[in-house]
Amino acid sequence: MNIDVSAIFQIAGIGIIIAMIHSVLKQMGKEDMAHWVTVIGFVVVLFMVVRLLNELFQEIKTIFLFQ
Amino acid sequence: MEMIQIVGLGLMTTVLILVIREQKPMFAFLLAAFAGLFIFLYVAGKIEAVINVLEDLANRSGIPSIYLKTILKIIGIAYIAEFGAQIVRDAGLESIASKIEFAGKVFILVMAIPIISVIVETVLGLLPAGSG
Secondary structure, three states: OOOOOHHHHHHHHHHHHHHHHHHHHHHOOOHHHHHHHHHHHHHHHHHHHHHHHHHHHHHHHHHHOOO | OHHHHHHHHHHHHHHHHHHHHHHOHHHHHHHHHHHHHHHHHHHHHHHHHHHHHHHHHHHHOOOOHHHHHHHHHHHHHHHHHHHHHHHHHHOOOHHHHHHHHHHHHHHHHHHHHHHHHHHHHHHHHHOOOOOO
């Protein structure tokens, strides 16, 4: 398995750090920057999840559907 | 012990999700999806051995392979549908989750129709012709 358990810690860490940056930027009065940071972090995590989802679907296809 | 690893992973992920959910619910959702995918992928690798044994048994007992293929496809569809529906349900969208389950049921029914027709033909062949 080429994806490690540490990816879960990575996602959790990204979430916490993004939340921190978001609140700091909000305190500084840069609302739009804060939202951009959130969107970028979300896209990064979404990319990881979608890659794993693709892997799972390929695995199920090869095991169950004989393709 | 792999089971302990899986349970530990689940507990740890739950704690992390509870921490993140306060600030960013979207990240909590993605984290839950990732953990579910990870465990599912882990188990899907294990189930391959069972499938191989089933295939071997079916070959040895002379069952036409189309039946086993259909059954395995049905099991695969059931797993995928259940997984997707549970992730969507976690996000609180009950209606979309039930639509996914509905689609899974319909596809399973479509897959099962050849087997059902074979059963009906067999039963009709057992009945004495022209009776009644």
